[in-house]
Amino acid sequence: MYRCPTRWATQWMPPPSWRPCWWELSATPADQGVGLAEQARLANDALAEQATEGQFVTGLLVRFDLASATAGIVNAGHPPPLRLRAGRVEQVRLEADRPFGLQPGRGYRVQALPLEVGDRLMFVTDGMLERDAARMNIAGILTAGMNMHAREAVQHLTQEVLQASGGQLRDDATALCLDWHGGLPRDRDATSGANR
Numbered sequence: 001m002y003r004c005p006t007r008w009a010t011q012w013m014p015p016p017s018w019r020p021c022w023w024e025l026s027a028t029p030a031d032q033g034v035g036l037a038e039q040a041r042l043a044n045d046a047l048a049e050q051a052t053e054g055q056f057v058t059g060l061l062v063r064f065d066l067a068s069a070t071a072g073i074v075n076a077g078h079p080p081p082l083r084l085r086a087g088r089v090e091q092v093r094l095e096a097d098r099p100f101g102l103q104p105g106r107g108y109r110v111q112a113l114p115l116e117v118g119d120r121l122m123f124v125t126d127g128m129l130e131r132d133a134a135r136m137n138i139a140g141i142l143t144a145g146m147n148m149h150a151r152e153a154v155q156h157l158t159q160e161v162l163q164a165s166g167g168q169l170r171d172d173a174t175a176l177c178l179d180w181h182g183g184l185p186r187d188r189d190a191t192s193g194a195n196r
Contacts, residue, residue, distance in 0.1 A: 036063050040074040040100075040108035047101030056099035060123060064115075069182050071113040071121075076100045079129055082138065084120040084146055089139035092121075119180040120146065122153070127171035128161055136164050150177040 034042070040061050047057055058078040064071050073092075077099035080092045097108045122142060129138070141160050145153040154175045161173050 036061055036072050036074055036110045037108050040076060040097075041106070044076070044100045044102075044106065044108070045104045048104035051101040056101045058099045058126075062123075066182075069115045069117075069180075071115060072110045073113055074108045074110055076108065079124060079126050082122045082124065082142060084122070084142050085116060085118065087143060087146065089142045115180045115182060117180065117182040120150070120153070121178045121180070122157070123176040123178070124157075125172050125174040127169060127173035128157070128175055130171065136160055150179050153177050 043059075043061075056077070059076045060078045060081070061074040061076075062071055073094060075094045075096045077096050080094040080096075083090055083092050092113060094111055094113075095109065098106065120142075138157075141157055142153070145156045148156060154177045157175050158173065162169070
């Protein structure tokens with residue numbers, strides 16, 4: 001998964017030199033056994049050193065614990081994910097900490113999200129929820145796509161957002177879908193896409 005700061009309050013796009021830095025920050029600490037809260041603090045501090053007043057990045061850092069079927073989530077001022085469970089869509093209840101880059105040296109909370117087999121999590125940026133997209137019935141769209149492969153569900157949602165905006169997005173609009181199968185590895189029966 002590619003992670004990069006793309007949403008700034010001033011609509012300033014970080015220089016290309018930041019992108020490798022952000023990738024390094026988001027990939028390396030986990031490889032070294034650094035916890036999620038510490039990864040968030042490191043990312044915040046690095047961005048705060050470079051940002052000017054009013055610049056920030058929202059984001060979610062997520063770590064899935066396969067054994068306990070729980071996701072640990074740091075919410076840095078970002079829209080929480082949507083969860084489709086047993087045919088019902090709900091916004092996951094997460095407390096939001098401040099966005100990355102506003103103030104160095106501050107900590108972030110890791111919040112637990114218990115998962116159940118069959119859960120679908122849709123992570124979206126605010127561009128998928130605001131402005132023209134705010135008129136959409138996102139719960140209806142996700143429910144209508146509940147039997148689609150995760151990739152197709154993202155494409156379906158994205159097409160609906162593009163249609164609602166008349167093809168003219170005024171903000172970033174990004175989605176990531178995760179289907180939680182949990183438990184031991186097993187065969188998957190899909191009507192399209194991969195079977196495993």
